[in-house]
Amino acid sequence: GENVEQHPSTLSVQEGDSAVIKCTYSDSASNYFPWYKQELGKGPQLIIDIRSNVGEKKDQRIAVTLNKTAKHFSLHITETQPEDSAVYFCAAIDQAGTALIFGKGTTLSVSS
C-alpha cells in the first residue's frame, strides 16, 4: 500500500523567512497530493493540493511542487507570519482512490 514520509518533523523560522516541507510517496499510481494545516485543538484544514498532471501550483504565499519521477512533493511557504505556526501534513491518495495516507506531520514555528 501507499506510504508517505515527511520531513522535517519540526521547523523553526523567523518571520519573513521561507519554509519548505518535503514528502515522498511510494505508490506511483497515486495522483492526488493535498496539504493540510492543523491548529491546536482543531481538525486539519486543506490549504493547497496538486494533481499528478501538473508540476507546480501556487496560491498567494504558498506553493506546492510535484516530481512524479522521483515520487516527491514539497510545500513552500514564503514571507512566513506567526499565524502560519501550526502542524502541516502532506498526504497521498491510496490505491483505491478514496482514503488519504498522511505523513507524520511537521510542526512549524514562526517567531517574530
Next chain:
Amino acid sequence: GAGVSQSPSNKVTEKGKDVELRCDPISGHTALYWYRQRLGQGLEFLIYFQGNSAPDKSGLPSDRFSAERTGESVSTLTIQRTQQEDSAVYLCASSLAGWSYNEQFFGPGTRLTVL
C-alpha cells in the same frame, strides 16, 4: 454553513468499557471517513463510507472496532472493550463524493482517553 461536527469532544473511559463516537458530516456529502491520530503522529485511516455502505474497512485495527452510518448522514464509531492503546484523537471527515480530488473536510475530533 455548518461544518463537520463530532461528539463528544472529550471522552474518558476505563479500560474494558465500550465507547461510541459520533460524527455529523456536512449535509449532502456522500462520503465519510474516520481517522485516528495518536499523540504526535499523523492521521491513520480507519474506515470509509460511501452512502451507508463501507467499501473500505481495511484500516480498522481489530474486531473491537466497528462503525455504521445511517440515512447517508450521521456515523457512529464504536470501540468495544477499550484498551489503553486506543487512546487517541478520532477524526471524522466528509467529502462530496468518495473519489480522488474531492476535498475532505474534517471535524474537530473526539479525544479519547482510556485509563
